[in-house]
Amino acid sequence: MLFHAPSMSLPNAFTLARLLAPTSPSVFLQEYWEERPLVLQRSDPDYYRSLLTAADVDRLVTASDMTYPEFRLVRSGAPLPLPGYTKTASSGGGPARRVADPDRIVEEYQNGATIILQGLHRSWAPLATLCRSLEAALSHPTQTNIYVTPPGSQGFAPHYDTHDVFILQVDGSKHWRLYDSPVSLPGRSQAYKEQGSPAGQLLGEPDLKPGDLIYLPRGFIHEALTSEQRSIHVTLGVTGFTWLDLLSEAAGACREDVRFRRTLPPGFAASEELRTAMAAQLTELAAELTRPEAALRAVDRMIDQFIDTRRPISSERLFVSEQLAALDLQTRVRRRPEVLFRLRAEEERVQLTFQGKKVELPAWAAASVACCTGEEPFRAADLPDDLDASGKLTLVRRLLREGFLQYA
Numbered sequence: 476m477l478f479h480a481p482s483m484s485l486p487n488a489f490t491l492a493r494l495l496a497p498t499s500p501s502v503f504l505q506e507y508w509e510e511r512p513l514v515l516q517r518s519d520p521d522y523y524r525s526l527l528t529a530a531d532v533d534r535l536v537t538a539s540d541m542t543y544p545e546f547r548l549v550r551s552g553a554p555l556p557l558p559g560y561t562k563t564a565s566s567g568g569g570p571a572r573r574v575a576d577p578d579r580i581v582e583e584y585q586n587g588a589t590i591i592l593q594g595l596h597r598s599w600a601p602l603a604t605l606c607r608s609l610e611a612a613l614s615h616p617t618q619t620n621i622y623v624t625p626p627g628s629q630g631f632a633p634h635y636d637t638h639d640v641f642i643l644q645v646d647g648s649k650h651w652r653l654y655d656s657p658v659s660l661p662g663r664s665q666a667y668k669e670q671g672s673p674a675g676q677l678l679g680e681p682d683l684k685p686g687d688l689i690y691l692p693r694g695f696i697h698e699a700l701t702s703e704q705r706s707i708h709v710t711l712g713v714t715g716f717t718w719l720d721l722l723s724e725a726a727g728a729c730r731e732d733v734r735f736r737r738t739l740p741p742g743f744a745a746s747e748e749l750r751t752a753m754a755a756q757l758t759e760l761a762a763e764l765t766r767p768e769a770a771l772r773a774v775d776r777m778i779d780q781f782i783d784t785r786r787p788i789s790s791e792r793l794f795v796s797e798q799l800a801a802l803d804l805q806t807r808v809r810r811r812p813e814v815l816f817r818l819r820a821e822e823e824r825v826q827l828t829f830q831g832k833k834v835e836l837p838a839w840a841a842a843s844v845a846c847c848t849g850e851e852p853f854r855a856a857d858l859p860d861d862l863d864a865s866g867k868l869t870l871v872r873r874l875l876r877e878g879f880l881q882y883a
Contacts, residue, residue, distance in 0.1 A: 489605040503690070509692045511692065513689070514681045514687075514689050520686050527595075529645070536575065537577040538580065541592075542574050543575075545598075548582075548588045548589065555588060560580045561575060589591075589623060589630035594620070607815070611815060616714045618712050619710065622706070623706075624700075626702065629698070637665060638712045638715065640690070641711040642688065642710055643710075643711065644684060645685060647705040648702070649706035650700055651697060653678045654674040654695065656675070657691070657696060660694055674696050680697075709776065721777055722773075725770065734760060756784075783830075784831070785830060788813055798882070802871065804864060806882070807853070808852065809880065810881075816829035818848055827848070830878065
């Protein structure tokens with residue numbers, strides 16, 4: 476059984492190492508991850524140019540016909556009403572609602588509103604590749620928001636997030652105040668509450684300029700404001716799986732065991748004897764969750780959940796099937812470098828899981844399937860002889876059609 480999370484080999488891809496330089500990933504994971512903030516000030520204004528520029532943001536906001544919830548506006552932490560900066564536009568077969576109204580958005584921005592571009596990694600290739608690169612390294616889902624704040628403004632009041640964030644300063648500058656954490660690693664149900672969440676000790680007040688970065692573990696309170704310059708920054712949010720998530724996954728499997736589906740003893744709330752017996756029974760049932768076989772199955776389901784939900788980010792897939800007829804044993808192909816996958820060999824079958832898909836073949840084809848998962852280009856003719864020539868072509872054609880392979 477094998478889980479493979481490949482390193483990114485796309486040209487100019489932002490790996491975790493590049494994102495954190497000059498801090499190494501090993502130092503980051505040992506000393507900062509979920510522990511304390513990291514501030515990197517590089518004095519390199521072009522460091523993130525390949526990811527996003529101010530000109531890119533301008534075009535997206537004013538010339539791309541975005542629709543809500545791809546964007547939203549806030550001022551001093553409060554959302555602006557959608558009708559104030561969206562419109563209904565005609566779109567071929569009918570009206571398109573909640574379309575960005577560029578003139579109103581520009582007006583609101585000039586009046587101090589922060590523009591938030593939400594989930595841009597779904598449509599902006601450099602950010603999609605960055606997120607996939609981090610997912611390959613961390614095995615946790617990653618997403619982006621872009622914050623465009625005018626001079627002399629503040630988008631949000633002090634708060635903490637319930638997910639870890641990397642803040643990448645793309646354009647302009649922003650003054651940050653970083654405070655201690657009142658809640659250690661808050662879960663998704665422990666959102667920040669302005670009342671009862673004191674800011675705590677001030678840890679630092681860095682000024683971020685283009686090329687700089689802040690990493691904040693979840694729970695650390697922060698706020699930011701601009702001065703005479705605007706600010707554009709990318710927030711990478713890491714919505715990590717927790718041990719509680721894994722325990723929930725293990726508990727969910729107990730639905731198949733009738734013992735867990737039985738009701739609690741009638742009258743348990745009024746009986747000390749039943750109270751004691753229930754505690755003993757719960758201890759016995761809980762032991763089922765930690766048996767090695769059950770624990771491994773829960774881990775496998777968590778891995779499968781992560782792999783299955785990594786959506787495709789590559790192009791050049793629409794017309795692949797039209798080229799399959801010309802494929803022969805000498806055609807060079809390769810695994811798509813951004814695909815995260817899992818390869819499992821069992822007694823009777825081999826299973827390749829990726830992007831919500833499962834490709835299954837007999838176990839005797841395992842060597843050929845494994846060869847298709849390497850990083851180097853290959854030809855169908857290069858596959859091991861556990862498959863004949865026809866079988867090799869059938870395998871390569873299927874993996875091309877499913878989006879696992881591409882032409883080299």
